[in-house]
Amino acid sequence: MAMYHFNVTQVSRGKGQSSVASASYIAGEKIRDDYYGKTHDYTKKGGVLYSEILLPDYAPERLKDRETLWNEVEKTEKHPKAQLCYNFNFALQNELTYEENLEIAQRFIKENFLARGMIVDYAIHNPVRKDDIPNPHVHMLIPIRPLNKDGTWGEKQHRVYLFDENNKPVLDEKGKQKFNAVPTTDWGSPDTLREWRKAYADIFNEAFEKKGLTCRIDSRSYAEMGLDVIPTIHEGPHVRAMEAKGIKTDKGNHNRRVKMLNALLTKLAAKLSDIFSWVNEFLTECKREGIYAPGLCSLLNDYYDHRYNEAYSQKGKIQNIKERASVFLFLEQNKIGSYEELETFVRSTYDKVNSLEKEITKKKTRIREIKTANHYHDMYLKFLPVYQELQKKKLKPFKDKFSREHSSELDQFYMARRKLWDFWNGGNPDWNSLDKELTAAIKELDVMKMTYEDLETKADKAFKIKCITKSTLEKVNKRVPERTRSNKHTHDMER
Structure with missing residues (x-):
């Protein structure tokens, strides 16, 4: 049965997360984390079928190395609660072959993310499940900070200073000029996310149609489709593993209710x-x-x-x-x-x-x-x-x-x-x-x-x-x- 799943979160230092650890997990590799002084080893993790880093044409070749890329991201971000990267997860479809899913995923990533100048570290997973139902999906990590054309890391946002109707600076209670922090990219915009969600559905529906399949997926939320349902919460691999062993968890119990x-x-x-x-x-x-x-x-x-x-x-x-x-x-x-x-x-x-x-x-x-x-x-x-x-x-x-x-x-x-x-x-x-x-x-x-x-x-x-x-x-x-x-x-x- 065709399934729509397209989710994005942020890897944030403020939540105790690390972009290096996330990269190690999605690629199933052993990577040294210079920021925390740790080594993350997911080489024994099964189910990783394919991984690759895609760079814009102007990106330096050194960023093709996963350890170099994500340690640079960690080093560039100075704030102790910095937002490091976007973490995407989207489903592939069991109605298509592995080769078809791979080709569609690569096309989707290149047309919607690489074309915007984004660095994309992605991997295809198909973990073994207890019910033997395939669960192929893609993980993508994308640095939030953009890369400049000269190969240096750019700014996430810039200041737009405020002026009153007489063109005089608007000051705060400390006498400093007020400003708005404006993002330098549209990557975090809700409109952009809607575009990506729709593009994801469209590219797979196009593949279904070419194969003569009647199944379709829909990018709209339940509310947009007029379905008043309560959303479940994301369980994550650790919770799913515990549930598969018969161990009841709070998240699992919540979703069942x-x-x-x-x-x-x-x-x-x-x-x-x-x-x-x-x-x-x-x-x-x-x-x-x-x-x-x-x-x-x-x-x-x-x-x-x-x-x-x-x-x-x-x-x-x-x-x-x-x-x-x-x-x-x-x-x-x-x-x-x-x-x-x-x-x-x-x-x-x-x-x-x-x-x-x-x-x-x-x-x-x-x-x-x-x-x-x-x-x-x-x-x-x-x-x-x-x-x-x-x-x-x-x-x-x-x-x-x-x-x-x-x-x-x-x-x-x-x-x-x-x-x-x-x-x-x-x-x-x-x-x-x-x-x-x-x-x-x-x-x-x-x-x-x-x-x-x-x-x-x-x-x-x-x-x-x-x-x-x-x-x-x-x-x-x-x-x-x-x-x-x-x-x-x-x-x-x-x-």
Whole structure:
């Protein structure tokens, strides 16, 4: 089955990431990282079918070497939280051969990235999966900083200074002239990303068409296609590996819950949409043909009177009475007295489903953020004594020796500290308030779940009313004389 997958993120030093480590991973090579003083070795990683570095014509030949290229990127970026490179990942298609996928991927990269003057380090992966379903895909790393025509590294952005209407500099509170930082390229623009996403779909759809295949992929998001679904989160190779071994992870559990909820929302939306369409078509047909349309109450009473008279047992008659009462109570509670009001009810219920979906997405995201922060807080506290012990070492030789011996613990401490700094935006953490927020958010999710169940119950009731009124109306119209059928129809429910 053809699959659309085109994703881009940024490799950032502020997230504890390294462009050298990323390059080592995608190429399955052993590369020395001069910035961190580490060697990254992914030579035992399987599934790397092909790798290559593509350079603009004016790029120096030395950048063809992967270790040289990415160490230069790391060296050029001075800021401790610098954004280093774009990390693209896009799917190849199982309907095409390896040779066809390779040719299309190379053409796509050259036409859309190399043609813009971008340096592209890419590799084709096809890892072995437990389900034996091929998963060929491409990883691309592209430096964010552009390369000048003279072979030197350029600027990511330039300053555009601000002036007022009298052409005088606009100053900040410190007396310095204000400015806007304007990117020197359009590589990070949302419009450019949309172009790439569309080009990716177009080039593979063209290949499908040439092979006489009917499958197609679509670059539009679910929202753009009119599909209101909650997005899953990217699991990554480590999480997928754990899940494949039967080890449940937070990300895996989250995605399973999202998929289950999406299935329920899709089912409910389809049912409500079906009711809405029927009501609309029914009223339009009545108006066009001048057919008598009895009120809801009349049709429902006809239906339940017939069922009562046809019941063979007292138990059946009692059940019929209970069901009739339930339906009329539902109409009364929801103030549904006519077909128009039923239509309004369906529309408002559908709107509530969409709104609920968005709220659930926000709530789940926030819960995940808080749980992640708690995880890093535990990590911080666990390795804080190691860091404190390091600070006690005054002489450099002893300090270096301790750092080497406890590099793993210190790396985890530094990462946890960075994550917590970003989470709290450099401010003072308030873990008690955060715990209270998490508890409240989980309870709110439970309420949302109950709200959803209530919406589903209402949809089922409305669907039942639709079926009853439709079948009963057909019988009524067969019995009504022609002159009565042509009378002006009414939609009001008899009180």
